[in-house]
Structure formats: C-alpha cells, structure tokens
Amino acid sequence: MDIHTHIPVLLNPFVDALCIDRDGHYVDTTFGRGGHARALLSRLSDKGRLLALDRDPQAIAEGERLAADDARFCIRHWSFADLGEALDEVGWCNINGIGFDLGVSSPQLDDASRGFAFGKDGPLDMRMDTSGGKTLAERLQHVGERELARILREYGDERYSGRIARAILRARDESKLMRTSELENVCFHAAPRQARYGRTHPATRTFQALRIWVNDEMGQLEAGIKGAMDRLASGGRLAVISFHSGEDRRVRDLIEARVHPCTCPPQFPVCVCGKTPDMRWVQKKPLRSSEDECNRNPRSRTARLRIAEKLQ
Ligand SMILES: C[S@@+](CC[C@H](N)C(=O)[O-])C[C@H]1O[C@@H](n2cnc3c(N)ncnc32)[C@H](O)[C@@H]1O
Incomplete structure (x- = not known):
C-alpha cells in the first residue's frame, strides 16, 4: 500500500451520523489523511464549516493543502484533549457534530521510521506528535x-x-x-x-x-469525549470510532455517564441527586464494518462506531 493512503473506516455510517445540517459547524478531531473530512465536506453547503484537528504534523501538512482549496475547511495542530481551546481559537460555540476516528492512521503504521509497527524495522518512537x-x-x-x-x-x-x-x-x-x-x-x-x-x-x-x-491515549480520550459533549449544540451529534475493546468500553462509559447521570441508590423512589441527562444514545450497540468492508480493508475488522446526541 502507498504509505500516504488511509482508507477511511465506516465512512458512510460515520458521516450520516454526524451530518444533520448542511449549513452546520462540524469538527473532525482526527484528520489523518482526511477521508472522513472530505466526505463530510461533500455533504455541506457553502455556509457549512469544518474544523479538523490532529496531533501529527504530517496529517496537518496534508490538511493544509485541503484548506488552501476549500474555504469552508480549516485545520489546527491541536490534540482533541484540548478541543475547547481549539474551538475558542476559531471562535465557534454551537457545534452540530463532532467526530473521532481513534487510533493510528495507515501512513503512521506503514512508515517504519515512526516505530509504530512490527514487521518493519524502525526506532522505538511511537509518538503521534x-x-x-x-x-x-x-x-x-x-x-x-x-x-x-x-x-x-x-x-x-x-x-x-x-x-x-x-x-x-x-x-x-x-x-x-x-x-x-x-x-x-x-x-x-x-x-x-x-x-x-x-x-x-x-x-x-x-x-x-x-x-x-x-501517547496517553486513554487520558486524551477522556478529555476529548467530555469536551466534545460539553461543546455540542442542542441536537448536535457525537460519533466515535474505536479499534479495541478497552477504548470502546471507555467511550461507552463516558457517554453513558451523561445519558444516565443519576447517582441515587436504586431503592430511592424518586431522584434526589438532581443530575439530569444531557445526552441520548442514537446508536448504543456499536455499529461494525460489513464483511465486504473487512475484506476490502482488514484494518476495519475491529472498528466499532457509537453515536450519541446532545439534548439541551
Ligand atoms: C485512524 S486515523 C484517522 C483517519 C481519518 N479519519 C481519515 O479518514 O483519514 C487517527 C488520527 O488521529 C490522530 N490522533 C490520535 N490521537 C489524537 C489526539 N489526541 N488528538 C488529535 N489527533 C489525534 C492520529 O495522529 C491519526 O492521524
């Protein structure tokens, strides 16, 4: 495979889940090589906007080429753990959809000098940034x-x-x-x-x-998903693709804590903790790639997509 390519996983379900308003403001927190970002842009009107983030300078360089061609798009070298600060920098408040496609991209894995993969000799690096x-x-x-x-x-x-x-x-x-x-x-x-x-x-x-x-991926994930849920507009969508079970469980628990936040003991007849939900599940049972997609792109085999919506 060309080391510059990345085949986006669960492309249509991810974009369908997020893109609910053609004129809306969206964030792709994991630009990679822009497969999901380009598909999102193809659904937006002239008024729609997409901000992308990535920790990897090589992904940013690719995103800057796209930004030069499309005025609706901009990219920043930020971690999604600092999503709130990135949004403040561009001056956006009400976000209609925020997507995460976690883990590493094919170019990162395929480039031996990054040290991510075995079977290719490289230095013991593994930093995304x-x-x-x-x-x-x-x-x-x-x-x-x-x-x-x-x-x-x-x-x-x-x-x-x-x-x-x-x-x-x-x-x-x-x-x-x-x-x-x-x-x-x-x-x-x-x-x-x-x-x-x-x-x-x-x-x-x-x-x-x-x-x-x-890469402190679990710490980053927690800060990123919480930040995303805080910054979504009412009715805004969160879509998260994860690639291993520990990551998926953490995503589920972080969203579930906002869907069912009540901490009262089950024997209490009424809620006294006062914590009310601000998210609802759109897709609690994770969506998986079809057999056809797994055959075309073996990296999609372990992918799971969870989708939730902001209530208020
Ligand atoms: C699976 S790839 C995304 C591929 C992308 N959706 C596409 O279609 O090309 C994951 C990307 O997320 C980036 N990434 C991982 N953790 C990140 C973080 N905490 N903040 C920002 N980007 C991150 C990686 O550098 C990598 O480029």
Missing part, C-alpha cells in the same frame, strides 16, 4: 517491571504481561533494545512456545499497549 514528548525508547529507560506489566495488561489485554515486561527490561538493561525488530523479537521469545505461532503475532498486544502509553 513528533514535535514533542518522550519517545518509547526514552520512556522505557525509566519504567519499572510492575508498571510495565500493568501497562501491557491494561492497554493490551496481554495474558503474558509479566513475562514480557521482565524480558523487555532485561533486554533494555543489556542495551539490546534499540529498534522495533528487537522489541518484536523479545516479545516472541518471552511468549510461551504454544503462543508463538497463533493467529496473532505475540508482539501485537505489546505494541498496541506501548503505543497507548506513549
């Missing part, structure tokens, strides 16, 4: 075994988190861990023999977990 922050190699210098095992378990659902964490730190201490190929090799040999040749490579979950850690 290459303009700042600590690389994976730098973070690994200061992490302890228990903490690393927790990261692998929590963010990667890794069964062998303890043995893999121990092996990673041993390789680090022997200065044998500088490249993604070395990390892949450490994971392979740390996994028990029977787990080495299964359907998924033994390094898959570790790479996912370390990427989530390096």
Whole structure:
C-alpha cells in the first residue's frame, strides 16, 4: 500500500451520523489523511464549516493543502484533549457534530521510521506528535517491571504481561533494545512456545499497549469525549470510532455517564441527586464494518462506531 493512503473506516455510517445540517459547524478531531473530512465536506453547503484537528504534523501538512482549496475547511495542530481551546481559537460555540476516528492512521503504521509497527524495522518512537514528548525508547529507560506489566495488561489485554515486561527490561538493561525488530523479537521469545505461532503475532498486544502509553491515549480520550459533549449544540451529534475493546468500553462509559447521570441508590423512589441527562444514545450497540468492508480493508475488522446526541 502507498504509505500516504488511509482508507477511511465506516465512512458512510460515520458521516450520516454526524451530518444533520448542511449549513452546520462540524469538527473532525482526527484528520489523518482526511477521508472522513472530505466526505463530510461533500455533504455541506457553502455556509457549512469544518474544523479538523490532529496531533501529527504530517496529517496537518496534508490538511493544509485541503484548506488552501476549500474555504469552508480549516485545520489546527491541536490534540482533541484540548478541543475547547481549539474551538475558542476559531471562535465557534454551537457545534452540530463532532467526530473521532481513534487510533493510528495507515501512513503512521506503514512508515517504519515512526516505530509504530512490527514487521518493519524502525526506532522505538511511537509518538503521534513528533514535535514533542518522550519517545518509547526514552520512556522505557525509566519504567519499572510492575508498571510495565500493568501497562501491557491494561492497554493490551496481554495474558503474558509479566513475562514480557521482565524480558523487555532485561533486554533494555543489556542495551539490546534499540529498534522495533528487537522489541518484536523479545516479545516472541518471552511468549510461551504454544503462543508463538497463533493467529496473532505475540508482539501485537505489546505494541498496541506501548503505543497507548506513549501517547496517553486513554487520558486524551477522556478529555476529548467530555469536551466534545460539553461543546455540542442542542441536537448536535457525537460519533466515535474505536479499534479495541478497552477504548470502546471507555467511550461507552463516558457517554453513558451523561445519558444516565443519576447517582441515587436504586431503592430511592424518586431522584434526589438532581443530575439530569444531557445526552441520548442514537446508536448504543456499536455499529461494525460489513464483511465486504473487512475484506476490502482488514484494518476495519475491529472498528466499532457509537453515536450519541446532545439534548439541551
Ligand atoms: C485512524 S486515523 C484517522 C483517519 C481519518 N479519519 C481519515 O479518514 O483519514 C487517527 C488520527 O488521529 C490522530 N490522533 C490520535 N490521537 C489524537 C489526539 N489526541 N488528538 C488529535 N489527533 C489525534 C492520529 O495522529 C491519526 O492521524
């Protein structure tokens, strides 16, 4: 695949969910290579506006080319965790739809120099924002075994988190861990023999977990989704595509806390906490990609789309 391409996942359901007013103001918080953004723009009138964000300077460069051609579109190098500040900067208040397409883009995964993927040798970097922050190699210098095992378990659902964490730190201490190929090799040999040749490579979950850690993806997600729900106009839509179960559960819980915010014990006959819903589910059970889409784009296999609407 050309390293500059990204096939947008769940394209029509995502755009259908968001785009409820042709003249509205929308935010694509994860521009990537602009597949969703271009489809959104194709549904907007001359009055409609789209702001896009991304943490990755390469995505911003691509977005700036689009902005030069389309006056309805602008892009900013902001994290979606700072959505409120980005909206204040452009002076927008009532947003009709905010979309998140979480995780990494194909160009990020396919570019070995970014260090996101195994099977391609590169430096241990994994930062989405290459303009700042600590690389994976730098973070690994200061992490302890228990903490690393927790990261692998929590963010990667890794069964062998303890043995893999121990092996990673041993390789680090022997200065044998500088490249993604070395990390892949450490994971392979740390996994028990029977787990080495299964359907998924033994390094898959570790790479996912370390990427989530390096980019503080769960913290960013929480701030981003809460910020989005705060800034939607009445009737405005939130659409979120996630790619692994931990991420999807967090998205569900963050929205659910606004759909059913009452904290009164169930035996209370009436609510006394006074917390009222300000969101409703449009699509609580996540939408999945069709078999056809999964065949055309294997990265869509784990995608889940949840949709909610602002009430007041
Ligand atoms: C799956 S890709 C999006 C692809 C895009 N929808 C398209 O059609 O081309 C995810 C993008 O989100 C960006 N990203 C991840 N976390 C982010 C964050 N906290 N703030 C802003 N962008 C983020 C990544 O850099 C990546 O470009």
